[in-house]
Amino acid sequence: MKSAKQPSSRIRLLAIDLDDTLLTADLKISPANRQAIRAAEAMGVQVVLASGRAPQAMQPFIQELGLDKTEGYMIAFNGSTIIRTDTGVEEWGIKLDVDLLAEVWDLAEKRGRPLQTYLKDEIIYNEENEFTELDHKLTGIPIRKVSRAEFLAEPRVKLIIGGDPELLIPLEAEFNQVFGGRANMFRSKPFFFEIMHIHADKGFALERLAAMHRIDRSAVMAIGDAMNDAGMLRWAGWPVAMANAVPAIQNLAAWVTTKSHGDDGVAEAIDRFILHA
Numbered sequence: 001m002k003s004a005k006q007p008s009s010r011i012r013l014l015a016i017d018l019d020d021t022l023l024t025a026d027l028k029i030s031p032a033n034r035q036a037i038r039a040a041e042a043m044g045v046q047v048v049l050a051s052g053r054a055p056q057a058m059q060p061f062i063q064e065l066g067l068d069k070t071e072g073y074m075i076a077f078n079g080s081t082i083i084r085t086d087t088g089v090e091e092w093g094i095k096l097d098v099d100l101l102a103e104v105w106d107l108a109e110k111r112g113r114p115l116q117t118y119l120k121d122e123i124i125y126n127e128e129n130e131f132t133e134l135d136h137k138l139t140g141i142p143i144r145k146v147s148r149a150e151f152l153a154e155p156r157v158k159l160i161i162g163g164d165p166e167l168l169i170p171l172e173a174e175f176n177q178v179f180g181g182r183a184n185m186f187r188s189k190p191f192f193f194e195i196m197h198i199h200a201d202k203g204f205a206l207e208r209l210a211a212m213h214r215i216d217r218s219a220v221m222a223i224g225d226a227m228n229d230a231g232m233l234r235w236a237g238w239p240v241a242m243a244n245a246v247p248a249i250q251n252l253a254a255w256v257t258t259k260s261h262g263d264d265g266v267a268e269a270i271d272r273f274i275l276h277a
Contacts, residue, residue: 005255007221007237008237009237010219011219011273011274011277012045012213013206013219014045014047014221014222014274015075015221015222015223016048016223016266017050017223017229018051018053019053020225020226020261021224021229021242022266023061023261025261025262027138029061029064030264032264032267033266033267034065036267036271038066039270039275043275045274046213047067047072048075048206048209049065051076052077052078053139054076054118054139054141055074055076058074062074067085068086071084071085072084072086075205075206077196078194078200078228079196079201079204079205080093080095080157080158080196080197080200081205094200095156096158096159096183096196096197098152098154098155100182101152101159104175104179104183105126107174108161113162114126114163115161116132116159117160118157118158121141123136123142123144124143124144124145126145126148127145131192157200158194158195158196159194159195159196160192160193160195161192161195162193165190168191171193172185172193183197183198184196184197184201186227187226187227201231201232202224204231206222206231206232216237221236221269221274222240223241224241224245225241225242225245226246227248227249238273239252239254240255240273242261242265243258243260243265
């Protein structure tokens with residue numbers, strides 16, 4: 001665990017990742033985490049859920065926390081979209097253009113890897129695979145197989161290539177060599193390799209939200225566990241990594257929780273640095 005020093009400013013904006021951070025293994029928000037978030041809000045802290053999930057897959061957690069009752073925001077699709085939680089209006093968004101989509105499709109097809117993306121109410125994909133089925137189970141979003149023409153019909157918020165973690169290692173290296181500097185790419189989970197617009201990142205979205213509310217980065221705390229959280233941990237003035245976070249994310253953090261996502265690590269961080277700072 002890193003030194004438990006205090007943030008240089010009172011925390012005014014708190015960004016929290018969902019999977020493997022706020023959510024337990026059975027995809028629930030624990031009572032302790034829920035209570036801590038509500039207590040932070042009662043102190044005037046703006047709480048933002050920041051996830052790789054689609055907005056519709058985040059909505060049940062937004063409602064459970066009551067973040068849909070007053071003006072608030074969620075960061076969806078790993079920073080590709082900012083949505084106001086009380087109105088459902090998209091405040092900002094950025095997508096991969098069709099030309100780059102076509103290049104990714106062709107290389108993924110050449111390497112025999114399945115490819116999927118998101119519409120408003122469903123996940124579309126190019127071939128049957130267990131990882132799109134897994135995404136469906138994790139998010140509850142319907143899935144549908146489509147043609148190349150439909151898949152590439154318009155810009156998309158992000159692409160996912162699913163696969164065995166070991167098999168994704170050479171694929172990830174090749175994609176970074178081909179598309180590096182043109183797309184933002186990372187593993188959101190060991191079996192999900194994500195490709196997004198070069199300026200789509202949780203960190204960019206968090207910076208934009210803070211600017212909207214005139215909050216200095218020194219007053220922003222971000223909590224995450226995986227490489228898709230790297231941007232917001234790099235930008236936030238007080239980055240916190242979960243005990244179960246990958247080593248690279250722990251190295252970015254000012255503090256690492258002693259508890260994992262399965263035993264209220266988020267509540268631990270909120271209690272230490274917001275409620276009893």
